[in-house]
Amino acid sequence: MGNSPVLVENEICVSIATDQDVVVARQRGRAIALELGFSASDSTLLATAISELARNIVSYAGQGQILLRAAQNSGRPCITVVARDDGPGIPSIEQALRDGYSTSGSLGLGLPGVRRLVEEFEIISEVGRGTTVTIRKWKG
Amino acid sequence: MDSLHATGSITSTRSHSELTAEVLHELVQHLRQNRTQLREEWARRITEARLLTAMTKEEIFAEATSVYDNYVEALATGTFEALQAYSRNLSERIIPRGVETHEVVGIVLLLRDVLARSLFSKYQADFTKLDRILDAYEPAANRIANTVAVGFVQERERVIRQQQEAIRELSTPVLQVRERLLILPIIGVIDPQRARQLTEQLLRGIRTNRAKVVVIDITGVAAMDASVANHLVQTVEASRLLGATVIVTGLSPEIAQTLVNIGVDLGKMNTVGDLQGGIEQAERLLGYKVMPQTESN
Amino acid sequence: MEVPILKQGKILIATVQAALTDSDLLQLRRALVEKVAKARARAIIIDLTAMDVMDSFASRTMREVAHMIRLRGAETVIVGIQPDVAFAMVQIGLSMGGVTTALDLEEGLEYLHRKFRTIL
Numbered sequence: 001m002g003n004s005p006v007l008v009e010n011e012i013c014v015s016i017a018t019d020q021d022v023v024v025a026r027q028r029g030r031a032i033a034l035e036l037g038f039s040a041s042d043s044t045l046l047a048t049a050i051s052e053l054a055r056n057i058v059s060y061a062g063q064g065q066i067l068l069r070a071a072q073n074s075g076r077p078c079i080t081v082v083a084r085d086d087g088p089g090i091p092s093i094e095q096a097l098r099d100g101y102s103t104s105g106s107l108g109l110g111l112p113g114v115r116r117l118v119e120e121f122e123i124i125s126e127v128g129r130g131t132t133v134t135i136r137k138w139k140g
Numbered sequence: 141m142d143s144l145h146a147t148g149s150i151t152s153t154r155s156h157s158e159l160t161a162e163v164l165h166e167l168v169q170h171l172r173q174n175r176t177q178l179r180e181e182w183a184r185r186i187t188e189a190r191l192l193t194a195m196t197k198e199e200i201f202a203e204a205t206s207v208y209d210n211y212v213e214a215l216a217t218g219t220f221e222a223l224q225a226y227s228r229n230l231s232e233r234i235i236p237r238g239v240e241t242h243e244v245v246g247i248v249l250l251l252r253d254v255l256a257r258s259l260f261s262k263y264q265a266d267f268t269k270l271d272r273i274l275d276a277y278e279p280a281a282n283r284i285a286n287t288v289a290v291g292f293v294q295e296r297e298r299v300i301r302q303q304q305e306a307i308r309e310l311s312t313p314v315l316q317v318r319e320r321l322l323i324l325p326i327i328g329v330i331d332p333q334r335a336r337q338l339t340e341q342l343l344r345g346i347r348t349n350r351a352k353v354v355v356i357d358i359t360g361v362a363a364m365d366a367s368v369a370n371h372l373v374q375t376v377e378a379s380r381l382l383g384a385t386v387i388v389t390g391l392s393p394e395i396a397q398t399l400v401n402i403g404v405d406l407g408k409m410n411t412v413g414d415l416q417g418g419i420e421q422a423e424r425l426l427g428y429k430v431m432p433q434t435e436s437n
Numbered sequence: 438m439e440v441p442i443l444k445q446g447k448i449l450i451a452t453v454q455a456a457l458t459d460s461d462l463l464q465l466r467r468a469l470v471e472k473v474a475k476a477r478a479r480a481i482i483i484d485l486t487a488m489d490v491m492d493s494f495a496s497r498t499m500r501e502v503a504h505m506i507r508l509r510g511a512e513t514v515i516v517g518i519q520p521d522v523a524f525a526m527v528q529i530g531l532s533m534g535g536v537t538t539a540l541d542l543e544e545g546l547e548y549l550h551r552k553f554r555t556i557l
Binding site: 020052110112116 | 457490528
């Protein structure tokens with residue numbers, strides 16, 4: 001604070017193709033969150049969300065990217081994560097967002113769960129074109 | 141280069157924004173050249189309007205100088221990031237001094253007026269020119285006022301949030317009454333944020349105190365809606381993941397109903413009527429011998 | 438990364454060292470099922486202290502391990518889930534099902550010793 005320059009936006013791109021990349025992406029995400037001053041708890045929520053999204057890319061599209069954007073929107077730190085791929089796309093987004101977890105563990109995309117971890121959640125998907133999920137988390 | 145004459149229209153193929161840029165440049169020159177007296181005029185009007193009473197004349201003048209320079213700079217560059225940063229910086233300094241929102245908005249508007257008047261005097265002989273000058277000046281000046289005011293308000297909100305956070309930390313104790321036994325009495329109104337904080341504190345407490353049993357007493361909870369009930373269930377589940385057994389005490393019939401409504405199997409949840417009973421059961425679970433205190437149990 | 442699995446009497450202890458990828462998790466599951474049979478273990482403890490995140494795949498795999506181990510007549514105790522990780526899990530709605538959990542290795546061992554008294 002004080003005399004530090006206004007950090008408007010900072011973007012990191014993690015390419016996702018293997019399950020090791022899933023770990024890399026979530027650890028980067030956690031690190032950025034901590035750097036921005038997010039609590040350890042919130043950083044874990046974010047890392048968990050990233051893990052789910054990155055895994056979906058590996059499992060369903062084979063490869064894609066996770067973009068991590070840090071911003072200080074008017075003094076309130078915010079992280080945006082964009083998970084995108086050119087994979088098969090989701091036939092029914094409505095259903096994907098509805099399927100909840102049961103203790104037996106459904107094979108769903110885990111999207112309802114991810115939604116509960118963040119403040120903003122947006123998904124665009126087209127069969128044959130790919131999927132882009134954008135999530136946002138604010139500090140505090 | 142076309143010159144701007146009072147009479148006639150200008151035939152020019154240059155864009156509106158180019159003209160605006162030129163005009164702004166001229167006006168910025170004027171503001172820079174007359175910096176000293178305009179600044180003094182402004183400081184005088186601030187005092188006259190009885191604003192920034194929490195600050196001394198010297199302080200006001202010093203801040204006025206920075207604000208003025210940043211103001212003119214924003215007009216000159218047309219970018220507002222630096223001004224935004226300055227505004228937050230300034231707010232950080234003056235908020236602890238007790239400066240309020242209406243004062244900050246007030247002084248920025250006064251500066252806008254002082255500068256506008258100065259432009260009126262300079263260009264009063266040339267209405268067309270004055271018109272162009274004001275066309276360029278007004279939107280920029282309004283944007284500046286907005287930027288500064290918003291910057292101040294945001295900083296204020298941030299401070300308030302911080303204070304609320306501090307208060308919450310103080311008012312949600314997780315108590316260790318016995319070895320391996322924690323009590324979390326929840327009192328009052330719980331909003332989602334407080335519920336989260338309670339859960340986080342409890343989980344950390346379980347880890348630090350190596351608690352095996354946790355008694356969550358909700359006797360004092362004002363009202364419980366589905367979302368808070370959900371938080372309670374999540375807290376119980378998370379505690380279990382850390383190996384702790386949870387006993388919920390003080391469950392009123394109404395709250396029990398709310399829990400059932402959101403699909404909680406009360407049979408699976410460990411509940412006891414009152415806190416005392418809950419503690420006794422906890423001690424039994426931990427292997428302590430419990431001496432019966434009263435008849436009513 | 439392979440998770441080291443140690444034997445302590447009739448108990449196998451698998452201690453996760455760092456964040457596990459999906460394939461690491463599957464490998465761990467395989468290794469535990471195999472070793473439980475070979476060692477005729479009565480119980481296994483999986484120490485998740487170093488797990489940075491427990492997402493849907495990880496928690497499902499843990500439940501599967503417990504299920505498969507149970508089919509071999511042994512019990513599973515999961516220990517070391519961090520407070521923040523537990524919080525994230527319940528936010529999503531993940532659980533360990535009926536798998537026993539304990540705070541850490543020490544508590545896990547104590548639980549098993551109390552339960553099985555003699556044989557361990």
